[in-house]
Amino acid sequence: MTKIKNAFYAQSGGVTAVINASACGVIETARAHRDRIGKVYAGRNGIIGALTEDLIDTSKESASAIAALKTTPSGAFGSCRYKLKSLEESRAQYERLINVFKAHNIGYFFYNGGGDSADTCLKISQLAKTTGYPIQAIHVPKTVDNDLPITDNCPGFGSVAKYIAVSTREASFDVASMALTSTKVFILEVMGRHAGWIAAAGGMASDPKTPIPIVILFPEITFDRKKFIKSVAEKIKRFGYCSVVVSEGVRAKDGRFLADQGLRDAFGHAQLGGVAPVVASIVKEDLGVKYHWAVADYLQRAARHIASRSDVEHAYATGVAAVEMALAGKNAVMPAIIRTSDQPYRWKIGEADLKRVANREKMMPRNFISADGFGITERCRRYLAPLIRGEDYPPYEKNGLPSYVRLKNIPVKKKLSEAFKV
């Protein structure tokens, strides 16, 4: 066995505006250590690429293409929603992974994802012990949901938060202009099935210099129609209009998603998704005022054009640190962002034990949500502000579009004779 080992890197789960910045950090740092790390092979579509021996040779990409990942949203190598079962349940999968790693001399495993992916990464890290094959598995944090424990925040979140804060401010300015004779309530649906971090970012649109009436509906707070309508009505009375930021994960008293309570098509079939139109119809029924609603969906997590600079820096730094940890001989760890000061914002990279990361969700602290349940507290603002601070614009082409890189993604020649079905 040579001392130089190749590295495997893959992206997992919902992609973000800055996950490629982490990829850039991993690949650039690996390239700077050619004495220890041979090539970085990326899994096409996450762990599926490893299982099917569908590897991408990132060494075929130019330095400038890899650098351009820093300003390109989405997952450059493809992502997947695929969770490995336990070693006991799915021995064949793990044997296959070992075979692929062996065949391609892979000694470092970098997995870039959220909570589920941290679990996958942890399982891989245990292969060294259980199978004797020497592999170091390092998790690179990523999730717009911001729900990983230990790390102060998750790369990907800051940029969504900035997008939602900026968009809420802009749309609120719009509805304020229209309120006298037209729209009085604007409703923006945002992501966050379990935790209200993204919805909370909508609250940042309002500040002492630019007060905006905003009602936030958090998944953490059970929807109370009466209280909600009362709050909206009060704001309309005082400001002439009201903006509502609603998390897709808001639930009614019966525990069901509010989004599922509403829409049926002409044939009576339930319609998937869209809590915004449900809230809109409640506003219409109870207040009778004109409303508009928007659903940001993928736009929010892909919006590299308005990414937060601190988020990009976090994403890149965790990629760099992951490789450095691997070179330091670590296994089953994750670079975590440690905040050392709110103002001025100071942070460093710490090390989190993957066992303490996998399958744990960090919810919004209750003291981040205002007493009435419809807003954010000063504490929450102090937490969020540094994460949405700073812009990091991508380059633009002559035709007015952002110049996002598409890699060549040249496959590594397969070495195993048998295929593997996932």
Added chain:
Amino acid sequence: MTKIKNAFYAQSGGVTAVINASACGVIETARAHRDRIGKVYAGRNGIIGALTEDLIDTSKESASAIAALKTTPSGAFGSCRYKLKSLEESRAQYERLINVFKAHNIGYFFYNGGGDSADTCLKISQLAKTTGYPIQAIHVPKTVDNDLPITDNCPGFGSVAKYIAVSTREASFDVASMALTSTKVFILEVMGRHAGWIAAAGGMASDPKTPIPIVILFPEITFDRKKFIKSVAEKIKRFGYCSVVVSEGVRAKDGRFLADQGLRDAFGHAQLGGVAPVVASIVKEDLGVKYHWAVADYLQRAARHIASRSDVEHAYATGVAAVEMALAGKNAVMPAIIRTSDQPYRWKIGEADLKRVANREKMMPRNFISADGFGITERCRRYLAPLIRGEDYPPYEKNGLPSYVRLKNIPVKKKLSEAFKV
């Protein structure tokens, strides 16, 4: 009567990311001609401000506040949806306007809006003849719908177009990453009830360097479910995914909006709006693939953070030209953008007769839409490219939010004893 006259300026209809840039052009240019123009009084909430004598004294605003309008979306003085009837039908309204103009020594009337507002402006321009009160009415073009005649494009459109093009590219990168195990179709609903200009902008997301499979649903093309599904299926087969940009104005064969065909709430009430979920349910039913959908709504027209530079320049220049036309003694005209070259893009300001502008809609030329009805042609690209070219970022605050100005909007003291109900 003094030679120095005051000016009235108001914003009308749906606001845009750059209508305030036109306001800035009007006010700054008026301020540069204090020998001819006294004060600029803005109507609070459009023409309603004139009718109710609710005028804002813009001279109370600092030069820097007025300059900041150039980077602030929405209507700084409030807008309205309110159309004046003909002189015959509504003499009292016109008499009231004359009384307000007289009381405040207003000799210049600048109205910033779309087709309906051009009609209002034209009616005001005729007051000079019909009532003998000397007033010059100049229309300042504005509409995200891009449907005013004569002018090459309408301030407000270029920025929406840029937002939709950028967002479509970003979301398409996202779905491409997810397509193997998750979302295969992404649907983005955009504005444009009558004309497909905004939907066309989605097509700009794809270009030879960055090909993206996009199916556009135009209001100009009757929705054909079979052909649509066939086109989407082909693109999924070839690229693994497909993006759909759908105009809110798309109609079914029976002439009804596609948006109105779908959703009912749990009680069977029809739901307002949202063609995206209707298209999503068609995709689900006919193809059975996973989809995501977004509705941009106000976000698209308020998105000053990604405004097109050429659009900002057009908006400001038409405001400047409106005042210059007034000073040149013109009445019943509108500054129009005249394109003199596609590449390099060159333009100048011309003069349009308001009679030829009011109540006429400029539709998308059929040769801007591809033969299959689902895409844009080279001709359309040549037209759109200069309008989305260049960025013009607003300043940002320390907390990560764009710094948008809010004017003091100090009212002018009322001079008329009687109130007027609108």
